[in-house]
Amino acid sequence: MAASLRVDELHVTFPLYHGDTRTLRKTLASAASSRFEQDQQKRVVVQALRGISFSLKAGDRLGLVGNNGAGKTTLLRALAGIYEPVRGRVTAHGEINALLDTNLGMNLDLTGRENIGLRGLHAGLTRSRIREIEQDVEAFADLGSFLDMPVRTYSSGMVLRLGFAMATSIRPRILLMDEWFLAGDASFMSKARDRLEELVRQAEILVISTHKPEIVAAWCTHVLWLENGSIRLQGPPDEVLPAYLGHDVQADAAMVLSGD
Numbered sequence: 491m492a493a494s495l496r497v498d499e500l501h502v503t504f505p506l507y508h509g510d511t512r513t514l515r516k517t518l519a520s521a522a523s524s525r526f527e528q529d530q531q532k533r534v535v536v537q538a539l540r541g542i543s544f545s546l547k548a549g550d551r552l553g554l555v556g557n558n559g560a561g562k563t564t565l566l567r568a569l570a571g572i573y574e575p576v577r578g579r580v581t582a583h584g585e586i587n588a589l590l591d592t593n594l595g596m597n598l599d600l601t602g603r604e605n606i607g608l609r610g611l612h613a614g615l616t617r618s619r620i621r622e623i624e625q626d627v628e629a630f631a632d633l634g635s636f637l638d639m640p641v642r643t644y645s646s647g648m649v650l651r652l653g654f655a656m657a658t659s660i661r662p663r664i665l666l667m668d669e670w671f672l673a674g675d676a677s678f679m680s681k682a683r684d685r686l687e688e689l690v691r692q693a694e695i696l697v698i699s700t701h702k703p704e705i706v707a708a709w710c711t712h713v714l715w716l717e718n719g720s721i722r723l724q725g726p727p728d729e730v731l732p733a734y735l736g737h738d739v740q741a742d743a744a745m746v747l748s749g750d
């Protein structure tokens with residue numbers, strides 16, 4: 491069965507904790523921003539995603555664009571199952587690999603090799619598959635004898651190399667990716683980019699969050715423009731990108747502040 495990903499009316503909220511919630515509630519009420527509301531327990535929550543729906547089939551490559559705070563990272567994390575929606579659902583056919591944070595789940599007290607084993611067990615892989623991944627990561631991350639030292643003793647560049655190699659060694663049918671994965675130290679990234687592009691080519695479905703229009707134009711077949719947690723526009727890159735790049739950020743900010 492071909493991979494597919496379907497999102498229906500997805501809502502994600504985050505409670506805001508504050509010493510004086512009564513004052514916070516009053517401040518938010520007067521700010522008239524429709525992004526804040528009270529939940530059933532009378533907590534003030536920010537609505538990070540508000541009724542997002544779309545569906546993707548094998549071959550689709552979706553780029554998420556939008557200003558800071560639009561909801562791109564939250565959507566990727568909800569697709570990966572890291573955030574539980576308050577309403578709506580995500581239905582996926584095909585295994586998902588989320589390249590969101592290379593440190594996610596890494597235990598600093600264990601060695602690099604032990605972390606590879608743990609990640610493999612967590613992904614439900616067989617022992618022989620884990621062994622293959624271990625060899626792949628060992629060759630790619632090029633950490634030498636550090637692979638058998640606790641991760642706590644690594645430099646930040648070494649942690650990045652191990653995390654990147656581990657995250658990209660599991661080939662998924664559905665690949666979720668945050669653009670920061672494309673940043674990093676130049677010499678490592680030229681090697682990393684080839685590996686990433688191969689992973690993207692092999693995935694049946696890609697969802698990538700990015701601030702770079704050139705990535706969307708080169709990699710994506712669809713674009714979803716998020717604004718304040720909702721979809722402002724979705725469609726092919728040649729329709730959505732010009733509208734997104736041409737929109738007036740200051741006018742939008744003024745509209746949000748005035749509560750229009």
Ligand SMILES: Nc1ncnc2c1ncn2[C@@H]1O[C@H](COP(=O)(O)OP(=O)(O)OP(=O)(O)O)[C@@H](O)[C@H]1O
Nearest residue numbers: 504536537538556557558559560561562563564565
């Ligand atoms: N853990 C959290 N707790 C509270 N609020 C959060 C949390 N994560 C995100 N938010 C809020 O949810 C909204 C969406 O944030 P999100 O990080 O998804 O935006 P983004 O589009 O990825 O932004 P950026 O381009 O700056 O990375 C923002 O208003 C943000 O403040």
